[in-house]
Amino acid sequence: MTSKLLRGRTLSFLRWPEAIDDHSAWRYEEDGGLLIDGGKIIAAGPYAEVARKAGAGIGTIDHRPHLILPGFLDAHVHVPQMQIIASYGAELLDWLNKYTFPEESKFQNAQHGRRIARLFLDEMLRQGTTTVVAYCSVHKSSAEAFFAESHERNMLNIAGKVMMDRNAPEGVLDTPQAGYDDSKALIAEWHGKGRQLYAITPRFAITSSPKQMEMAGALCREHPDLHMQTHLSENHAEIAFTQELYPWSRDYTDVYEHYGLLGRKSLFGHCIHLSEREADALSQSGSVAVFCPTSNLFLGSGLFDYQRYRRREKPLRIAAATDVGGGTNYSMLRTMDEGYKVIALNGEKLNPFQSFWQLTRGNAEALSVADKVGTLDEGTDADIVVLDARATPAMRLRMETVETLAEELFLLQTLGDDRAVREVYVAGRPAKSAIAA
Numbered sequence: 001m002t003s004k005l006l007r008g009r010t011l012s013f014l015r016w017p018e019a020i021d022d023h024s025a026w027r028y029e030e031d032g033g034l035l036i037d038g039g040k041i042i043a044a045g046p047y048a049e050v051a052r053k054a055g056a057g058i059g060t061i062d063h064r065p066h067l068i069l070p071g072f073l074d075a076h077v078h079v080p081q082m083q084i085i086a087s088y089g090a091e092l093l094d095w096l097n098k099y100t101f102p103e104e105s106k107f108q109n110a111q112h113g114r115r116i117a118r119l120f121l122d123e124m125l126r127q128g129t130t131t132v133v134a135y136c137s138v139h140k141s142s143a144e145a146f147f148a149e150s151h152e153r154n155m156l157n158i159a160g161k162v163m164m165d166r167n168a169p170e171g172v173l174d175t176p177q178a179g180y181d182d183s184k185a186l187i188a189e190w191h192g193k194g195r196q197l198y199a200i201t202p203r204f205a206i207t208s209s210p211k212q213m214e215m216a217g218a219l220c221r222e223h224p225d226l227h228m229q230t231h232l233s234e235n236h237a238e239i240a241f242t243q244e245l246y247p248w249s250r251d252y253t254d255v256y257e258h259y260g261l262l263g264r265k266s267l268f269g270h271c272i273h274l275s276e277r278e279a280d281a282l283s284q285s286g287s288v289a290v291f292c293p294t295s296n297l298f299l300g301s302g303l304f305d306y307q308r309y310r311r312r313e314k315p316l317r318i319a320a321a322t323d324v325g326g327g328t329n330y331s332m333l334r335t336m337d338e339g340y341k342v343i344a345l346n347g348e349k350l351n352p353f354q355s356f357w358q359l360t361r362g363n364a365e366a367l368s369v370a371d372k373v374g375t376l377d378e379g380t381d382a383d384i385v386v387l388d389a390r391a392t393p394a395m396r397l398r399m400e401t402v403e404t405l406a407e408e409l410f411l412l413q414t415l416g417d418d419r420a421v422r423e424v425y426v427a428g429r430p431a432k433s434a435i436a437a
C-alpha cells in the first residue's frame with residue numbers, strides 16, 4: 001500500500017572516506033533504485049535489480065538525473081531563535097542578553113511556540129534536513145509544541161526543554177526542581193513516542209546553578225539512554241565567566257565532568273578553545289564535539305580545528321550543525337561550505353566525500369542513530385533527500401564543466417542551498433512538495 005520505488009543516482013556512505021579516491025567508503029549507483037515500504041528502505045542497489053524485486057504494479061518515481069542521498073542531519077539548532085537570526089553586532093554573551101533571552105521569553109506563549117515549531121520544521125524539510133537535535137526554550141510548552149509538530153510529520157528528531165535557572169531574565173528562568181520535573185514529564189510523554197527522542201538540555205554552565213547541574217546529572221543517571229546537550233568552550237569571555245562561577249574546576253569541561261554529563265550520547269556545541277586535557281576527557285568518554293561553522297564565524301567565536309580533533313591520538317567524535325540562530329543559515333549545504341573555509345583557515349582541506357559523509361552517516365553515527373537514518377541501507381528508515389546540481393543558472397553553467405561525482409558534490413556544497421533540494425522523503429512520504437509555499 002505504501003510501497004514505492006525511487007529511481008535516480010544513489011549515494012550512501014559505508015564509512016569515513018580517507019581520501020577522494022577511497023571508493024570503497026561509499027556506494028554510488030549511476031542508475032540506482034530504492035524500494036520503500038512501511039516507511040523503510042527494503043531494497044537498495046542498481047535500479048534493474050531493485051525493480052525486479054519490487055515486481056509489477058509498484059509505481060516508479062523517477063528522479064533521474066538527480067542525486068538521491070540520505071536526508072541531512074543537523075546536530076545543534078535553537079528552535080526559538082528563528083526571529084533573531086541575523087541580529088547584528090555582538091559577541092556571544094552580549095548576543096544572548098541583547099537578543100536571545102528576550103526573544104526566548106516570548107515562548108511563554110504556547111501558541112507562539114506552536115507557530116514557530118511548525119515553521120521551523122517546515123524550513124528544515126525545505127532544506128533537506130530530516131533530523132535535528134533541537135534546543136527548545138525553557139518553557140515546557142515549547143518542547144511540547146516541538147514534539148507535537150515533529151510527531152505529526154513523523155520525523156526522527158531529538159529535542160529538549162532548556163534548563164536554565166540563573167544569569168538570565170526572569171521570563172526565561174526555571175528552578176532546579178521545576179527544570180527537573182518538567183524534563184521528567186516531557187521524557188515520560190515524548191521519549192520513544194513514534195520517532196521522538198528526548199535530550200536532557202542544561203543550556204550551559206553559566207545559566208545553571210550548581211544545584212541545577214546536579215539535577216541534570218541525576219536525569220542523565222536515571223535515563224542513561226537519553227542524549228544530553230549543552231554548550232562548551234565557545235567564547236573566551238564565556239570560558240572566563242564559567243571559571244569564576246565554578247572556581248574549583250580545572251577547566252570548563254571539568255564542570256560538566258563533575259556533574260556526570262560526559263558520555264557517548266553527550267553533545268557539546270562549539271568546543272572551539274579546548275585544552276589538550278579537555279579534548280582527552282571528551283575523547284575518553286566518547287562525547288561528541290559539535291562543529292557550528294556559520295555561528296562560530298558570525299559571533300566571532302573562533303575556528304574549530306576539525307582535522308586536528310579527528311587526527312589526535314585520542315580523537316574526538318564530531319558532528320556538524322547550523323546552530324541557528326547564532327548560525328546564519330538553515331541549510332546544511334551552506335553550513336559545510338562555511339565549514340570547508342574554516343578548515344582551510346586551519347591549513348587543511350575537507351574533501352567533498354568527507355563533507356557529505358559528515359552531513360549524513362557521520363552525523364548519524366555521532367548522534368547514535370546510524371542504525372535508523374543517515375544511510376540508504378536496507379532496513380533503515382526512508383529519510384531521503386533528492387539533490388539537483390543544476391538548480392540555478394549559475395550552477396547549471398558550472399555543471400557544464402563538471403566531470404566527476406566529487407566535483408558535482410563540491411559544487412552542490414559551494415553554490416547549493418534549498419533551491420538544490422528537489423524533494424525530501426520522511427519515512428517514505430514526500431515532505432518538501434507537501435509543504436505549502
Ligand code: GUN
Pocket residue numbers: 078092096100203204231234295323326
Ligand atoms: N551558549 C548558550 N546558549 C547559547 C545559544 O543559544 N547560542 C550559542 N551560539 N551559544 C550559546
Ligand code: ZN
Pocket residue numbers: 076077078231269323326
Ligand atoms: Zn547553541
